[in-house]
Amino acid sequence: MTGPDAAAVLAAEEVTLAYGATAVVHDVSLAVDRGGVGLIGESGSGKTTLARALLGLMRPRSGVVRYGSRDLAALDRAGRAEFRRAVQPVFQDGSEALDPRMTAGASITEALTTHHRMSRAGRKDRVAALLADVGLDPALAARRPHEMSGGQRQRVAIARALAVEPRLLVLDEPTSALDVTVQAKILDLLEGLAAEHGLGYLLITHNLGVVGRLCRTSSVMFAGRVVESGPTAELLTRPAHPYTRALRDAVPRLGGEPPRAAGRTEAAAAASGCPFLPRCPLAADRCREEAPRPRDVEGRKVACHRAEEVLDRAPVAHPRADASSPAPRVPHDGSETPDAPRQ
Amino acid sequence: MSLISVRDLVVRIGDRVIASMPELDVAAGECVAVVGESGSGKTTTLLSTLGLVHGADVSGRITVGGVDVLTASPARLREIRGSRAALVMQSPQAALNPTMRLGTLMRRALARHGVKGADARERAEEAVRAVLLDPEILRRYPHQVSGGQAQRFAIALALALGAQVVLADEPTSALDVTVQAEVVAVLRRLRDERGLAVLLVSHDLALVSTIADRVVVMRDGAVVETGPAAEVFARPRDPYTRELIAAVPRLPGEDGHETASAAAAPEEER
Amino acid sequence: MTAPALPELRRTPLRRLAGVDRLAVAGGVLLGIIVLAALLAPWIAPYPEDGGSATHPAESLLPPSGAHWFGTDQVGRDVFSRVLFGARTSLLIAVAVLAVSGAVGVVLGVVAGYAGGWVRDVIMRVTDVFLAFPALLLSLALAVVLQPSVTTVIVAIAITWWPWYARLTASVAASVAARGFVDAARCLGVPAPLIVLRHVLPNSLTPVLVQLSLDGGGVILTAATLSYLGLGAHEPTPEWGLMVHRGQSLFTTDWWVVTFPGLAILVTAFAFNVLGEGLRARLSR
Numbered sequence: 001m002t003g004p005d006a007a008a009v010l011a012a013e014e015v016t017l018a019y020g021a022t023a024v025v026h027d028v029s030l031a032v033d034r035g036g037v038g039l040i041g042e043s044g045s046g047k048t049t050l051a052r053a054l055l056g057l058m059r060p061r062s063g064v065v066r067y068g069s070r071d072l073a074a075l076d077r078a079g080r081a082e083f084r085r086a087v088q089p090v091f092q093d094g095s096e097a098l099d100p101r102m103t104a105g106a107s108i109t110e111a112l113t114t115h116h117r118m119s120r121a122g123r124k125d126r127v128a129a130l131l132a133d134v135g136l137d138p139a140l141a142a143r144r145p146h147e148m149s150g151g152q153r154q155r156v157a158i159a160r161a162l163a164v165e166p167r168l169l170v171l172d173e174p175t176s177a178l179d180v181t182v183q184a185k186i187l188d189l190l191e192g193l194a195a196e197h198g199l200g201y202l203l204i205t206h207n208l209g210v211v212g213r214l215c216r217t218s219s220v221m222f223a224g225r226v227v228e229s230g231p232t233a234e235l236l237t238r239p240a241h242p243y244t245r246a247l248r249d250a251v252p253r254l255g256g257e258p259p260r261a262a263g264r265t266e267a268a269a270a271a272s273g274c275p276f277l278p279r280c281p282l283a284a285d286r287c288r289e290e291a292p293r294p295r296d297v298e299g300r301k302v303a304c305h306r307a308e309e310v311l312d313r314a315p316v317a318h319p320r321a322d323a324s325s326p327a328p329r330v331p332h333d334g335s336e337t338p339d340a341p342r343q
Numbered sequence: 344m345s346l347i348s349v350r351d352l353v354v355r356i357g358d359r360v361i362a363s364m365p366e367l368d369v370a371a372g373e374c375v376a377v378v379g380e381s382g383s384g385k386t387t388t389l390l391s392t393l394g395l396v397h398g399a400d401v402s403g404r405i406t407v408g409g410v411d412v413l414t415a416s417p418a419r420l421r422e423i424r425g426s427r428a429a430l431v432m433q434s435p436q437a438a439l440n441p442t443m444r445l446g447t448l449m450r451r452a453l454a455r456h457g458v459k460g461a462d463a464r465e466r467a468e469e470a471v472r473a474v475l476l477d478p479e480i481l482r483r484y485p486h487q488v489s490g491g492q493a494q495r496f497a498i499a500l501a502l503a504l505g506a507q508v509v510l511a512d513e514p515t516s517a518l519d520v521t522v523q524a525e526v527v528a529v530l531r532r533l534r535d536e537r538g539l540a541v542l543l544v545s546h547d548l549a550l551v552s553t554i555a556d557r558v559v560v561m562r563d564g565a566v567v568e569t570g571p572a573a574e575v576f577a578r579p580r581d582p583y584t585r586e587l588i589a590a591v592p593r594l595p596g597e598d599g600h601e602t603a604s605a606a607a608a609p610e611e612e613r
Numbered sequence: 614m615t616a617p618a619l620p621e622l623r624r625t626p627l628r629r630l631a632g633v634d635r636l637a638v639a640g641g642v643l644l645g646i647i648v649l650a651a652l653l654a655p656w657i658a659p660y661p662e663d664g665g666s667a668t669h670p671a672e673s674l675l676p677p678s679g680a681h682w683f684g685t686d687q688v689g690r691d692v693f694s695r696v697l698f699g700a701r702t703s704l705l706i707a708v709a710v711l712a713v714s715g716a717v718g719v720v721l722g723v724v725a726g727y728a729g730g731w732v733r734d735v736i737m738r739v740t741d742v743f744l745a746f747p748a749l750l751l752s753l754a755l756a757v758v759l760q761p762s763v764t765t766v767i768v769a770i771a772i773t774w775w776p777w778y779a780r781l782t783a784s785v786a787a788s789v790a791a792r793g794f795v796d797a798a799r800c801l802g803v804p805a806p807l808i809v810l811r812h813v814l815p816n817s818l819t820p821v822l823v824q825l826s827l828d829g830g831g832v833i834l835t836a837a838t839l840s841y842l843g844l845g846a847h848e849p850t851p852e853w854g855l856m857v858h859r860g861q862s863l864f865t866t867d868w869w870v871v872t873f874p875g876l877a878i879l880v881t882a883f884a885f886n887v888l889g890e891g892l893r894a895r896l897s898r
Contacts, residue, residue, distance in 0.1 A: 042519035055800050084802030096793035099812050107794075110811070114801050150381075157797070164801065179380035180546050184590035206519055209592025233595040250524035252549040254591050255576050258531060259524035259553060 008033040008066075009168045009200050010054055010087055015063035017049050017224075023061065024049050025224045032168060032202045036194065038211030038218030038232055039204045040247065046224035047204050051172050054202065055089050056080075085115055088161035090190075092173040094153025098145040104131070104156040105141030111163035130159040135189060151182035155189070162193065168200040176207065187214060208251050212236055220244045222276055223269035230300025240297050240307040242280050274305070282306050345370050345406075346508050346540035347392055352403035354387050354396055354564075361399065362387040362564045371507065374534050374541040376555035376572070378548060378587065384564040385544045389512055392542065393428060394420045408507060426456060429501025431511040436493045439485040445496055446481030449503060456504055470503035471496070473537070474529045491522035495529055502533070509533060509541045515550060527554055549591045552576050560584045637891025640826075643884035651700035663690035664698030666849040674867045684869035686860065692869060696877050698851040703881060706767055706836045707829050713771040715825050718778025719818070725779070726786025727805070727813050737783065740776040748773035752835065756844035763852070766836050766845040774832070781824055785817040792816075819896055827889030830882030837878050853878045 008031035017025035025046040030039070032054075041047040052058040053065055056072050065072040067083045075083060091097040098107050108127045112118055118126070128138035134155040145153055154174065161169060174190065175183040191214055194201055203215055211218050211232055219229035220243065228241040239245040252259040267278035274280065274287040286305050294301045298311060349367035353360060362384030369375045379385040390396050392405055394412045405412040408427045410419060424430065432438065440448060446467065453463040468478040474495040480488060488496065494514060501509070509530065515523035531554055533539045545551050551558060551572070558575045560568040560583065568581040579585045655661050659682075663669075669689030677684040683692035725736040743751075755769040789795065790813055798808045837854025839845040846852035848859075853874040860870030 042521065052796075055796075057796055057799060081802055084800065087800070089797065089800050091793045091797065093793065097797050099794040099798075099816070101815050110798065110803065111801050114803050160797070160801075180548065180590040181380060181586055184592075187592075207592060208520070209594055212595045213592060236595050246521055248594065250520040251594060252523070252527070252547070252553045253594070254549045254552050254588065255573075257553070259520070259527055259550075 009068065010170075010202070011066045012050065012054060012060075013064045013066060015050070015053060015060045015065060017046070017053050017058060018061045019049075023224065025053070027063065028221070028224070028226050029063075030054075030202075030219055030226065030229075032170075032200050034198060034200045036201050036203055036215040038215035039202060039221060040206065040208060040211055040218055041204075041221035042206055042247075044223075045221040047221050048172055049224075050221070051089070051170050051202070051204055055087065055170055056083065081115065085164045086167045087170065088164060088166040088168075089170045089172065090154070090157055090161055090174045093177045094148075094150060094155075094157045095145050097157045098153060098160075100145050103142055103144055104148070104159075107156060108141070108160050108163050111160045115164060126163070130163055131156075133162065133193070134159045135185075149182075150178050151186060154178065154186055158186075158189065158193070162197070165197075166199065168202070169194070170202050170204070172204045173206070174203070175210065176205065183210075190214070208236060208248060220247065225275060225303065226294065226301075227276065227304065228300060228302045229294075234298075234300060238298075238311055240300060240302040240311045241276075241304045242282055242306075242310055243276050245310060246279070274303075276304075282309065346408055347542055348404075348406045349388070349392065350404040352388065352391055352401070352405060354384070354391060355400040355402075356398070360564050362391070362561075364388050364403075364559075364566060367559065369508070369540040369542050371540050372534055372538040373556050374530070374543060374554050375557045375559065376543040376545060376551040377559045377561060378545060378551055379561035380546050380587075382563065383561040385561050386512055387564075388561070389510055389542060389544045392510065393424050393430065395424075425452070426501070426504035427506055428508040428510055429498050429506045431494055431497055431509060431514045433513050433517045434490070436485050436488075436490065438497065439493060441485050444482055444484055445488070449481065449500055452500060453503060466503045467499075470499040473502055473533065474499045475525065475532075489522070491518050491525055494518075494526055498529065498533070502537075507539060509539050511541065511543045511545075513545055514543070516545070516547065523550065530554060548576075548587050560587070635891070637888055637895055640884050640886070640888025640891050643880070644829075644888055647700055647881055647884060648704060650697055651704050654694075654697040654701055658691075658694035658697045660691040660694045663694040664851050674863070674870070676867070677869050683873040684867070686856075686870050687863070692856075692873050695851040695856060696853070696873050699853045699856060699874060699877060700881070702763060702846060702850060702852045703833050703836065703878070706763060706770070707832045707885075709767045710770045710774060710832045710836075711825050711829060713767070714775035715778055715821065717771075718775040718780075719782045719814075719821055721775075722779040722782025722821075723786045723809055723814050723817060725783040726788075726817070727790045727809050729787065729790070733783065733787075736779065740779045740783075743773065743776040744780070746773070749835065749838065752839060753842070753844060756839055756842075761844050761847055763846050763850065766839050769839065769844075770832055770835050774828070777828075778821060778824065782817055782821055785820050786813050789813050789816045823889055823893045823896060825889075826885060826892055829885030829889070833878060833882050833885070 011029070011031040013029050014027045015025060015029070016023055016027055028050060030037070030050070039047050039050070049058065053060055056065070059073055067075065067086070070079060072083065098104070105127050108130055109123050112123055112126055127141050131138045131140060136152060136155050136159070140148065140152065140156070148156070171190065175186050178186060187210065190201070193199065203211060205211055215232050217230065218232040218235055219226045220235065220241065221227065222243045228235060228239065228244045235244055236248055239248055250259045269275040270277040272291070273289055274292055277283050277287050280287065284306065290305070292303045292305045294303045297307045304310065345368040347367070347369040349364050352362070352364040354362040367375065367388070377385040377388055387396060391401055392407055392412060394415065401413060403413070407423055410423055412420065412423070415423070439445070449467045450463055453459070453466060458466060467481060471478050471480060476492060476495055476499065480492060480496065485493060498509060511530065515526050518526065527550065530541055530543070534541050543551065543555060555572040558570065558572045559566055560575070560581065562583050568575060568579065568584045575584065576588065579588055650657065654664065658664060667690065669685070672685050672689035673687055675681055675685040681691050681693065683696060686692055686695070721736050721740070725733040751773045752769040755772060756765050759765040759768065795808060795812050798812055803811070836845060837857065840852045840854030841858040843858065846855050848855070856874035857871050857878070860874070864871050
């Protein structure tokens with residue numbers, strides 16, 4: 001067995017993923033170890049497909065998904081069982097992730113008994129303990145998914161994932177189907193559990209506020225490529241890629257200026273040159289001709305020819321946008337506006 | 344004058360009150376947001392204003408554009424829904440006939456209101472531009488447009504027919520942030536430039552805070568707090584409002600980032 | 614939000630089946646009466662021996678009367694008794710065909726739907742081959758090759774019937790297999806056969822159950838057709854199709870010989886359909 005320090009628990013190395021002839025993820029590399037890693041992107045960016053590959057639910061067309069130092073596709077039976085115990089998913093919607101015909105207890109028991117034999121009494125105790133761990137009344141074990149609230153279902157799904165004592169969780173939009181106050185509680189729970197059990201996690205979301213809170217480092221995906229990755233706080237306060245910036249500026253903030261429409265969100269990714277070209281306010285001739293390769297810029301990796309210019313104009317939290325202008329352009333005059341006062 | 348006015352609205356199923364709204368007014372050029380979580384009665388309240396609550400007992404007085412909704416004839420109600428009020432829903436594509444180009448859809452709707460030919464085309468293009476869409480979209484079929492575009496088209500359709508009221512039910516929660524921002528920009532613009540009355544229902548407080556003039560917070564079918572948006576967000580009085588505000592995720596560098604999380608108690612069982 | 618074209622499987626089928634729905638209940642009650650009549654035939658039939666090879670030449674072709682409610686046939690057997698005994702044959706055929714074709718179709722369908730890829734392709738191509746033959750023609754051909762009997766009818770119909778269930782189950786199972794809880798089970802390392810048995814099969818059954826009950830009527834009609842053409846049950850087995858066949862030439866003179874078994878076929882097929890429609894309406898709500 002490989003020591004945890006030798007390699008990341010789970011890593012994608014130049015992975016390309018395709019459905020039929022259509023590649024939806026291109027040459028993506030990403031490593032998840034202890035602590036949280038964020039993966040940010042819009043629907044259609046390929047983030048969920050990448051998650052499926054990391055969970056071993058889909059084989060890469062090229063590139064390698066590694067569990068420790070081993071290629072996931074080449075694991076033997078025992079290795080595969082070990083991988084299954086080590087890496088667990090939590091999906092977006094608890095009502096989808098739980099079998100509608102099974103009680104919460106049965107779902108968790110399935111996880112408990114897949115790898116170990118357990119006595120009936122032992123199972124029952126363990127189910128009760130796991131439910132308590134995720135802040136649920138053990139009596140809920142007898143309920144079916146439709147008899148629970150959205151937050152309860154998501155807690156049951158988390159309890160099931162924890163049942164195999166994993167080292168790492170892949171969280172695919174774990175809260176976006178929930179009410180805001182419930183979201184906050186589920187995030188608290190995940191944060192607490194990760195710290196308590198020393199879990200690593202990959203958090204996939206389109207919500208920048210969520211990664212900002214839970215992930216030290218993050219990657220931003222656009223059209224199947226990682227366009228920027230680095231420390232989350234850096235990414236969100238001083239984005240170096242125009243897309244990261246557009247995402248950040250579109251987030252509505254409490255008491256803040258209206259979110260800024262990035263313009264042309266319906267435009268398809270470019271087939272040649274930089275994929276972000278059709279939506280990019282900084283597009284230059286070079287971007288049309290040559291797809292940017294990821295390069296190191298101020299502590300992060302950015303795939304943009306003009307990253308330095310984006311950075312230079314960046315340190316603005318809430319630019320005063322012209323509310324009626326149809327599509328405010330991303331880099332603006334750089335005038336600094338302090339955060340709006342709150343509470 | 345209020346374009347939407349609600350007085351003593353109570354919606355009951357059997358003995359259970361699922362929504363009660365003592366007073367709600369939305370004037371021209373104003374955006375009022377009803378905020379709450381699932382089961383708070385916010386959507387029921389919105390649907391009541393169009394007479395769209397079925398299987399429940401609705402009492403009180405509701406007027407939209409001067410028409411009394413609860414006593415109006417079915418034909419009158421259809422007219423309100425068709426041309427006076429634009430209803431924006433989470434999945435607008437479902438409401439668009441998939442076999443018709445958007446332009447055809449628009450033309451037929453206008454023809455029913457006696458607008459035809461060049462007039463109709465002009466109106467259609469003008470309405471589509473007003474929601475920041477390219478008139479080229481009129482040549483497409485519903486499946487060829489994104490969710491955000493379909494949503495904006497639904498608004499344009501009502502605009503072309505002369506709607507003065509926009510009723511938006513969680514208009515952005517199924518959309519990506521960048522697309523959300525566009526829909527919000529459109530709603531703001533319609534309110535500011537065309538003087539539309541916007542009634543917005545949402546659980547997203549951050550979003551609401553960027554557009555609403557006034558806010559009504561609902562929980563379990565009842566209003567717990569109401570007031571000017573700036574006031575409510577700056578000095579929430581009700582503990583539930585405070586909880587909602589605390590639950591909004593912050594970006595790094597914003598104040599309150601460290602204390603943004605709500606207490607880690609499990610939500611109440613239902 | 615996903616909105617698959619399936620009935621929402623929120624509740625277990627059994628619980629839903631127990632729910633009250635007028636149409637389903639009406640169909641169920643009607644079918645229950647028919648089943649009861651079939652089961653109790655030896656006791657409630659006024660002339661139980663007429664269900665077999667008895668003949669009463671002296672009483673042939675009597676019109677309906679107090680003694681013979683549905684009259685008597687060419688060899689003097691009580692038509693009412695034979696219709697009651699015929700219910701046994703028809704229901705036996707229906708149940709056997711549905712059980713055999715349902716089991717084969719569901720097993721193949723669920724495997725095809727879950728496995729996907731070449732497994733699905735192979736199973737579906739075989740299914741298509743069977744579907745390419747006109748069902749009745751294939752049944753006819755088989756019934757000719759095999760000796761005419763009730764078993765032949767069952768085999769002949771089941772062979773043309775299962776591909777429909779295979780196809781239906783495959784499409785339902787494929788969409789179930791794509792759902793989150795199946796992915797979750799795979800991520801737990803649950804072996805594929807267990808995933809199919811525990812998660813995919815139970816969640817794919819509902820539409821198939823509805824289809825099966827809708828098809829009960831079709832099976833009875835097909836069986837009657839085969840028997841009518843002389844390829845199924847043979848004398849003296851009481852079978853409705855056969856009775857219609859034997860009595861058709863007498864329709865203008867002795868209408869009761871053909872009319873009552875014909876009505877029995879109709880009513881039973883109708884009961885199955887009403888039950889199926891009721892279930893469908895209930896489960897897709």
